[in-house]
Amino acid sequence: MNIAILSGKGGTGKTTVSTNLALALKANYIDCDVEEPNGFLFLKPYIDEEKEVLVDYPFIDDSKCNSCGKCVRVCQFNSLAKVGDDIMLFQKLCHSCGACKIICDKDAISYKKRSIGNIEKGIFEDIKCIRGVLNVNEPMAVPVIKEVFNNIETNFNLIDCPPGTSCNVVTSLKYANGAILVTEPTEFGLHDMKMALEVVKLFNIPFGIIINKDDKKDNLIKRYCRKNDIEVIGALPYSREVAEIYSMGNILYKNAKYKEVFDNIAIKAREVLKWN
Missing domain, CATH: 3.40.50.300 (P-loop containing nucleotide triphosphate hydrolases)
Incomplete structure (x- = not known):
């Protein structure tokens, strides 16, 4: 109760x-x-x-990422941004939904954990x-x-x-x-x-x-x-x-x-x- x-x-x-x-x-x-x-x-x-x-946050492997921007476009919380040829992450905006990892066809995104x-x-x-x-x-x-x-x-x-x-x-x-x-x-x-x-x-x-x-x-x-x-x-x-x-x-x-x-x-x- x-x-x-x-x-x-x-x-x-x-x-x-x-x-x-x-x-x-x-x-x-x-x-x-x-x-x-x-x-x-x-x-x-x-x-x-x-x-x-602990919560998950995306980690981008620069050796695999081609900066296509698919992860940026799929993120509903604006935690990812494309700046020139780089993908920037704003950790505290991430809701750990997993959409960016799913859409990445280069397998460049994995998840790590941080304490909140x-x-x-x-x-x-x-x-x-x-x-x-x-x-x-x-x-x-x-x-x-x-x-x-x-x-x-x-x-x-x-x-x-x-x-x-x-x-x-x-x-x-x-x-x-x-x-x-x-x-x-x-x-x-x-x-x-x-x-x-x-x-x-x-x-x-x-x-x-x-x-x-x-x-x-x-x-x-x-x-x-x-x-x-x-x-x-x-x-x-x-x-x-x-x-x-x-x-x-x-x-x-x-x-x-x-x-x-x-x-x-x-x-x-x-x-x-x-x-x-």
Whole structure:
């Protein structure tokens, strides 16, 4: 069972919800926000395993290449370019699709591997934690996200998705059985929540909303959810105390008051997302 935690924008409290709800649900924590995987800053797991994420890239044998340019024309990602009589490769644009090797009738193209990131595994209390870390200056996170899912177990997993609605989010949702969207009661929060909802609906999985920085009023998020028959799973209060605990890198679930909040959210989440 994989439950995805996502948001239409950054800064809504997605990682706050993910890390604390993982403890409330006793679920493994899976950090797929590989460009900024900060969940481990709060859980602080003991990391006992680490491995590189490798991707293929084309290597051109100049002794066989006649610079015909077929590989350049077939590449949909502009990772190859013909400059004079030379074929230039832009490694970081390559999607390792293999089209250039297939079309080369001189057998001048082979593949080598390069590292674009790491997978780290660890333990915090009684839950397993896994995260992907994309190397600095690497533009494509999807291979790292896919490798994260190659390393998870078929247990109960809480997936901390990347923010927004990009292909990184779509890749994460492919593995999800349910989704929780974290938002905040602002116009920006509502706008980006709507975008995230459209993505989630494409996968035909159950979902619900958690409101962060809730003002305890009948705000625009609650009105929108009520109008559109969307379940609100729970809310986190707009509180200076929450900000202080978070700023020190501590877990809200260790505070008795907020432990009760997340335990109640966990109960409602099980009802809304329909798992046993």
